[in-house]
Amino acid sequence: MAAAKDDAEVLEIGGHDVRVSHPGKVVFPEPGLTKLDLVRYYVAVADGALRGAGGRPMVLKRFVKGIAQEPFFQKRVPENHPDFIDTATLHYARGTSAEEAVVRDAAGLAWVVNLGCLDLNPHPVRAEDLDHPDELRVDLDPMPGVDWSQIVDVAMIARDVLEDHGLVGWPKTSGSRGMHLLVRIAPDWTYSEVRLAAETLAREIERRAPGLATARWWKEERGESVFVDFNQNAKDRTVASAYSVRPLPDARVSTPLDWSEVPTRRPEEFTVTTVLERYAELGDPHAGIDDAVGRLDGLLRLADELGPAEKAPRGSGDGSGRRQSSMPLIEVARTETKPEALEALDRWKAAHAGVVGHLSPADVMVDGMRGSSSLWYRVRVNLQHVPEGQRPEQEPLLVDYDPWEAVRNRGS
Template sequence: MVPVSPSKSTGEILEVDGHEVRVSNPDKVVFPQPGLTKLDVVRYYLAVSEGALRGAGGRPMVLKRFVKGIGEEAFFQKRVPENHPDFVDTATLHYARGTSAEEAVIRDAAGLAWVVNLGCLDLNPHPVRAEDLDHPDELRVDLDPMPGVDWSQIVDVAMVAREVLDDVGLVGWPKTSGSRGLHILVRIVPQWDFKQVRLAAETLAREIENRAPGLATARWWKEERGESVFVDFNQNAKDRTVASAYSIRPLPDARVSTPMDWGEVAVRRPEGFTVATVLERFAEIGDPHAGIDDAVGTLDGLLRLAEELGPAEKPPRGSGTADGRRQSTMPLIEVARTKTKPEALAALDEWRSRHPSVVPLLHPADVLVDGMRGSSSLWYRVRVNLQHVPEAERPPQEHLLADYDPWAGKTWPGDGPQPGR
């Protein structure tokens, strides 16, 4: 990376692998706590580009752009900007709901710098290569802890996952998610479609739950998981993406989704991996996932196990609503729908203040604050599971404390503006 010019007043031009990349607003502070500027973030990604491209290079990606900083919600941009440089490739993805988008495909450090300049802090590639969009070459194991679960329990579940993978002839490569959880990446031969890969991932999750009951769960409905680690097999569904290796997450400490070797999993913690520490670590030891592309396996073992386990449990008959939607068996009430997470937490605090006698009876996993993916951004839904509250003491469903409509004003193909709910 060579600075070419200090900029014309709006940015700084860098020469990266023979390409010029402009960094706009290079002095803009992105992470106030460690004092990282936008240029610092670009330079971080260039320093770890070998590892970052191993995870995201050659794959179509959704651009998750934090144009207003980490204090505001990101917006998701599937379509690559029309004025993208010629060193950024594209691939047209066809989504499950019938739409399509031409997405960005980066292959070198210059492309990496370009997407970071757009405001992308974490990288969100699909589990397919641009050359074959129908057959994933990566199975993703997402260990997502419920509230109240500490790192030691995640470690236990990760070791069970490693054992199951080994039993079916696959090699897992662990990395922190960059938040509270852990990802295990598995390279596979690209010969199975998304439906088969998701079935394999669900089978893996069910077998982990079988071997670690109480510690791990494969239950998709959040209110049924308790204080356990959810093995999120749905991250392998078509159209899903996860933050790839070396992604910076939008947390105040500039935490990084960091590859580890298995010997580190039990002794390292996610908060120890930040931009500053990962820069030092990468310079010292390189990428622990350097061999991942040489450890390609097949799904034969997991698909055989799927046949042995039989179909996954379905909701019991009569548990759905009149419109066919699944109805929870848990005593859930909805508190609020909000545009931002701070608004969601404020609504939750307001609900707690109205029901002080109930609060001590709630377990950590009974409070559900879910980020819901909208058309281009997240919105938040707040619910409370009253399963641990005696029935006679349960507050009723009340008017929502906030009722944000993420679809209000959206224009749909062939229609005018929608009135919302």
């Protein structure tokens, strides 16, 4: 390890020199983890992390202002990237393209962490074939009011559905509230076919576990259930991959599990510190994932048997082209940050105290929405459980942040 200028250290990793700027910067104050600690973590678990993210183009999700501030999303690889970072050019439906980073070794992991990335967000394709995913992703996303035991129940049902159709699911904690099942598939299908297979899987899970799981697209229609988020298989989507460090105060990690662990382990058990110990002792439970490649023929046959999925109604009738929800929704605020969103929600609750007691946890929706390069937040309330005569009318938004203003200004 050599010293460098500007309070930096240069690490020799796999024959490459990687410069780590401000290595002593504290990224996670609660456990006291520095930027250099995170680099060393990713180097220690590199084989497992690369099994999930290696060889795939990735979006760089950069927390340059720390975990308390919103990250920004960078699709285009920095021009001055080192020669051990490969690239791949992805083309998007709206006609744009981006040359994205492709990490293939531990040095590459250290390099992206130095940029301020905490979690790794790869696409489900290999750099050598950008049109045919080799991974189907099952995202079990609990609605408010759903506890971990219900997620476990749905995961077990999802495993059965996958096995019934010749596929193997590999479970991991999402590092937040949910669980991911990763399914290796032969790269023989397009994105739209993989998404159809994922949607069919979600519908079958819902059929086998009514009330526990849902495949309903519109959030206000899901209730207190686990949403099987099939749209994570759309072309532009990425999810945090295995061994990703998530931006929670305890430095929680998206951790691969063996199926025998799913009923008994909890997401909060897995942090940078504990995963380092676990990895050194047990290795990677997903070590065999690349040897378990399946095919989508079974799920696509089931899609034909089930027929088209029911689509939510669209069009409000007011000429706006906006979807008309079947639920009595009101919008409270649109904000730049989550703390602003929660503050606006508290203000709305204080102004409508008589309504709050009728709301279930799933009736209050604070959603992170993807903007041009960062998240913004939308606050809505579903009044379905409020007696009709007591339902507040739609009022002016308490905060009306425009996430697209900067984009329009750049174009003017």
